[in-house]
Amino acid sequence: MLSKRYADMLSEKDIIFEIAGMAKRRAREIGEEHVYNFSLGNPSVPAPEAVNQTIHTILNDTPTLQIHSYGPSAGLPQVREQLARSLNRRFGMDYQPEHLFMASGAAGALGHALRAVTEPGDEIIVFAPYFPEYRPYTQGAGLRLSVVPADVDSFQINFRALEERLNPAVTALLINSPNNPSGIVLSSATLTQLAALLEEKQRQFGHPIYLISDEPYRELLFTGTEETYPARFYHNTITCYSFSKSLSLPGERIGYLAVNPKAEQAMTIAEVCPQISRTIGCNGTSTLMQLTVGRCADLTSQLEIYERNKDRLFSALTEYGFSCVEPGGSFYMFPRSLEPDDVAFCKKATELDLFLVPGTAFGCPGHFRLAYCVPEERVVAALPRFKQLAERYQRQKD
Amino acid sequence: MLSKRYADMLSEKDIIFEIAGMAKRRAREIGEEHVYNFSLGNPSVPAPEAVNQTIHTILNDTPTLQIHSYGPSAGLPQVREQLARSLNRRFGMDYQPEHLFMASGAAGALGHALRAVTEPGDEIIVFAPYFPEYRPYTQGAGLRLSVVPADVDSFQINFRALEERLNPAVTALLINSPNNPSGIVLSSATLTQLAALLEEKQRQFGHPIYLISDEPYRELLFTGTEETYPARFYHNTITCYSFSKSLSLPGERIGYLAVNPKAEQAMTIAEVCPQISRTIGCNGTSTLMQLTVGRCADLTSQLEIYERNKDRLFSALTEYGFSCVEPGGSFYMFPRSLEPDDVAFCKKATELDLFLVPGTAFGCPGHFRLAYCVPEERVVAALPRFKQLAERYQRQKD
Numbered sequence: 179m180l181s182k183r184y185a186d187m188l189s190e191k192d193i194i195f196e197i198a199g200m201a202k203r204r205a206r207e208i209g210e211e212h213v214y215n216f217s218l219g220n221p222s223v224p225a226p227e228a229v230n231q232t233i234h235t236i237l238n239d240t241p242t243l244q245i246h247s248y249g250p251s252a253g254l255p256q257v258r259e260q261l262a263r264s265l266n267r268r269f270g271m272d273y274q275p276e277h278l279f280m281a282s283g284a285a286g287a288l289g290h291a292l293r294a295v296t297e298p299g300d301e302i303i304v305f306a307p308y309f310p311e312y313r314p315y316t317q318g319a320g321l322r323l324s325v326v327p328a329d330v331d332s333f334q335i336n337f338r339a340l341e342e343r344l345n346p347a348v349t350a351l352l353i354n355s356p357n358n359p360s361g362i363v364l365s366s367a368t369l370t371q372l373a374a375l376l377e378e379k380q381r382q383f384g385h386p387i388y389l390i391s392d393e394p395y396r397e398l399l400f401t402g403t404e405e406t407y408p409a410r411f412y413h414n415t416i417t418c419y420s421f422s423k424s425l426s427l428p429g430e431r432i433g434y435l436a437v438n439p440k441a442e443q444a445m446t447i448a449e450v451c452p453q454i455s456r457t458i459g460c461n462g463t464s465t466l467m468q469l470t471v472g473r474c475a476d477l478t479s480q481l482e483i484y485e486r487n488k489d490r491l492f493s494a495l496t497e498y499g500f501s502c503v504e505p506g507g508s509f510y511m512f513p514r515s516l517e518p519d520d521v522a523f524c525k526k527a528t529e530l531d532l533f534l535v536p537g538t539a540f541g542c543p544g545h546f547r548l549a550y551c552v553p554e555e556r557v558v559a560a561l562p563r564f565k566q567l568a569e570r571y572q573r574q575k576d
Numbered sequence: 577m578l579s580k581r582y583a584d585m586l587s588e589k590d591i592i593f594e595i596a597g598m599a600k601r602r603a604r605e606i607g608e609e610h611v612y613n614f615s616l617g618n619p620s621v622p623a624p625e626a627v628n629q630t631i632h633t634i635l636n637d638t639p640t641l642q643i644h645s646y647g648p649s650a651g652l653p654q655v656r657e658q659l660a661r662s663l664n665r666r667f668g669m670d671y672q673p674e675h676l677f678m679a680s681g682a683a684g685a686l687g688h689a690l691r692a693v694t695e696p697g698d699e700i701i702v703f704a705p706y707f708p709e710y711r712p713y714t715q716g717a718g719l720r721l722s723v724v725p726a727d728v729d730s731f732q733i734n735f736r737a738l739e740e741r742l743n744p745a746v747t748a749l750l751i752n753s754p755n756n757p758s759g760i761v762l763s764s765a766t767l768t769q770l771a772a773l774l775e776e777k778q779r780q781f782g783h784p785i786y787l788i789s790d791e792p793y794r795e796l797l798f799t800g801t802e803e804t805y806p807a808r809f810y811h812n813t814i815t816c817y818s819f820s821k822s823l824s825l826p827g828e829r830i831g832y833l834a835v836n837p838k839a840e841q842a843m844t845i846a847e848v849c850p851q852i853s854r855t856i857g858c859n860g861t862s863t864l865m866q867l868t869v870g871r872c873a874d875l876t877s878q879l880e881i882y883e884r885n886k887d888r889l890f891s892a893l894t895e896y897g898f899s900c901v902e903p904g905g906s907f908y909m910f911p912r913s914l915e916p917d918d919v920a921f922c923k924k925a926t927e928l929d930l931f932l933v934p935g936t937a938f939g940c941p942g943h944f945r946l947a948y949c950v951p952e953e954r955v956v957a958a959l960p961r962f963k964q965l966a967e968r969y970q971r972q973k974d
Contacts, residue, residue: 179694179695184852188851225640246627282861286858286859295578311854446583447578454582458858459684459688460687461829464828466865
C-alpha cells in the first residue's frame with residue numbers, strides 16, 4: 179500500500195521550491211530579464227574546462243571495462259587516495275584512503291554519516307539558520323532534531339543555548355560552514371570553544387559525541403576569511419563534502435565523507451558506510467565521475483564571481499538600510515527582513531519581481547536568504563529593486 | 577556512538593565476496609590462468625563503443641552548465657521520456673515520463689520501490705533462490721522477509737507454498753526474472769497464474785499487493801526464450817531496472833523505476849520517490865549518465881557471449897552428470913551440487929581451483945551458482961575441471 183509517511187511529505191510545502199516556481203512563472207509572463215530570481219542555490223558558473231577535458235581523457239586512455247565496472251562500495255581506492263592526499267596537504271590532516279567513503283553528493287555523505295554514529299531515537303543538534311533538508315535527512319535516520327537558535331549578531335554559535343540543549347541523548351551535532359543560508363564561516367575561536375565544550379560533555383556523558391561537518395561550500399571562501407577546517411579542532415569529526423559547488427557539478431551527485439583518523443573508532447565508522455548503503459539502496463556513485471573528481475581534486479570553477487556579487491550586494495544593501503552580517507563564503511547572504519514577518523517581507527519583494535526566501539524556511543525568522551549564484555549583470559540590474567523595496571519600507575515608517 | 581545495527585552487519589559473512597576473495601588470493605599464488613573463477617556477476621564484455629562516443633558527443637554538443645547542473649530529483653524529463661518511449665514500443669506499455677524515476681542502479685530503484693508501497697512491519701514475499709542483497713534491502717525498509725521455497729524442477733513459482741504465505745500483512749512481492757542465480761525466466765503461464773492469484777488476494781484482503789519486478793537481466797535473454805514483461809500481466813507492478821548488465825555500466829549506478837500506469841495510485845507512487853530520496857540521502861543519479869543512457873536506451877553490449885558460454889557449460893555439465901534447469905537468460909546457471917551439502921561441494925570444487933557459490937547463499941541449498949560472465953576461453957579451459965569434479969564424486973559412489 180502507498181506509504182503514508184512519504185505520501186504525507188508530498189503535502190509539506192517546500193518554500194524554496196515554491197518561490198523558485200513563482201519566479202519561473204513570472205519570467206514566462208514578463209520575460210526572464212525582468213525577473214530578479216535569488217531563490218535557488220544552483221551554481222551559475224560552469225565546471226572548469228578541465229573537468230570535461232578530464233572525462234574525454236579518461237574515456238580515451240582507460241579500458242572501457244575498467245572505467246564503468248563495479249568498484250568497491252566505498253569508492254575507487256585510487257580516487258580515495260587522491261582525495262586523501264589533497265585534504266592532507268591542504269588541511270594538515272592524516273587521512274588514509276580507507277577513511278574516505280565516496281558518496282552521492284553531500285546529501286549522500288550526510289545520509290551515511292548520520293546513520294553511522296547514531297541510533298534511531300537519538301538527538302541531533304543543528305544550528306539555526308540551517309538548510310531545510312536537514313529535517314528529512316535526520317528524520318530519515320530516525321533522529322530527533324534539536325535546534326539551537328541563532329546568534330543573529332554574528333551567526334557564530336550561541337553557546338549558552340547550545341549548552342542548554344546538550345544532554346546524554348545527544349550523540350551528534352551537525353554544522354555547516356560556510357553556512358547556507360548566512361554565508362558565515364565558523365571562526366577558529368568558535369570551533370575551539372565548541373571542541374572544548376564537546377570534549378567536556380563527552381567525558382560527562384561517558385560516550386562520544388560526533389561532529390558532522392557539512393562542507394559543500396568549503397572552497398567558496400572570500401578574501402580575508404580565515405579558512406577553518408573543523409576536523410582540525412575536534413577529533414570526533416566526520417567531514418561531508420560535495421563537488422557540487424566547487425566544481426559546479428551538482429547534477430553529477432558526487433562527494434565524499436571523510437572520518438577524522440583521530441576519531442573514536444574512525445576505521446569502523448568508515449567501514450560501516452558500505453553496510454549502510456546496502457540497506458538504503460544507494461550503492462556507490464558513478465565510477466566515471468569518481469575518476470574525474472580524483473584527477474580534478476585541486477581545481478575549482480571560477481568562483482570569484484560569487485565574491486564580486488557578494489561585495490556588490492553587501493555594500494548596496496547596507497547603503498539602502500538593510501542590516502546584514504557580512505558573509506565569509508558561499509553564495510548566500512542572510513540580511514534582516516525590513517519587517518519582523520519575513521514571509522510578508524518576501525511576499526512584498528515579489529511585487530517588485532524580486533524573489534527571495536524567508537528566513538523561516540531556515541528556522542530563523544526575521545531574515546531572508548539571498549542566493550547570488552547568478553550572472554553579475556543580474557545583480558547589477560536588481561540593485562534598483564532592492565533600493566525601491568527599502569524605500570517602500572522607509573515611507574511606511576515616515 | 578557507532579551504530580550497533582550497521583556495525584553488526586560487518587561480522588555477517590558475505591559468502592560470494594569471500595569466495596571471490598579466495599579466488600583472487602589463489603590467482604596471486606598460482607597465476608590467473610590456472611584459476612577458474614565463476615563467483616562474481618560482473619559483466620565481462622565492455623560497454624558498446626557507442627556509450628563512450630555518446631558521452632564525448634554530449635560533452636561537445638551541450639553547454640557544460642546544462643550537462644552537470646541540478647536536475648529534478650526524479651530525473652531529467654527528456655531522459656525519462658526517451659526511456660518511456662522505448663519501454664512503450666518494446667513492451668506495449670503506456671508509460672508517461674512521469675511514471676519513471678531515475679535511480680542509482682537497480683539497488684536504488686528497489687530501495688525506493690520497497691519504501692513507496694509498504695509500511696515498516698509489513699511482510700514482503702521473495703522467491704528462493706534469491707539475490708542475497710534482498711535481505712539488507714528489505715530489512716532497510718523495515719520489512720519482514722517471507723521466503724517461498726523453490727520449485728527446484730523448474731525454478732518457476734511454487735504456487736502452493738506461495739498461497740500458504742499470502743496473508744493480509746503482505747503488501748508486496750519481489751520477483752527477479754531472468755533470475756539471479758538460476759537464469760530462469762518466468763513464463764507467461766507463471767505470470768498469468770501469479771496475476772490471477774494476486775488479484776484474488778487483493779480482493780480478499782481489501783488492499784493492493786504490489787509486485788516489484790527486479791529486471792537488471794532483462795536484455796540478457798537467450799534464443800528461444802519467451803520475453804515476458806511482468807507489468808503486462810499485473811497492473812500493480814513496479815519495474816526496477818539497471819543498465820549495469822545490458823550496457824555493462826555497473827559502476828555508473830544508473831537505472832530506473834517505472835510504475836505501471838494501470839497500478840493503483842500510479843502517479844502518487846512515482847511522486848513519492850523523490851520524497852524517499854530526501855530521507856535516505858540518495859538524491860538523484862549522475863546527469864551525464866542519465867543523458868547517456870537516454871540516448872543509448874535501445875543499445876546493448878555484445879551479450880551473445882553469455883549465451884555461447886551458457887550453451888557450452890550447460891551441454892558439458894549435463895554430459896558430466898550434473899543436473900541443471902537450463903537458463904533462459906542472465907549470465908548464471910544453478911545446477912544441483914553433487915552432494916546435498918552445497919557448501920561442502922563448493923569447498924571441494926576449490927581443490928580443483930574452481931570457484932563457485934553455494935546455493936545456500938541464495939536461500940536454496942543443494943545447488944550452486946555458476947556465473948559465466950567470463951571470457952569464452954575461461955569457460956573452455958574450465959570444462960576439464962568440472963569433468964574431474966564430477967568424476968571424483970562418481971568414484972566416491974562406485
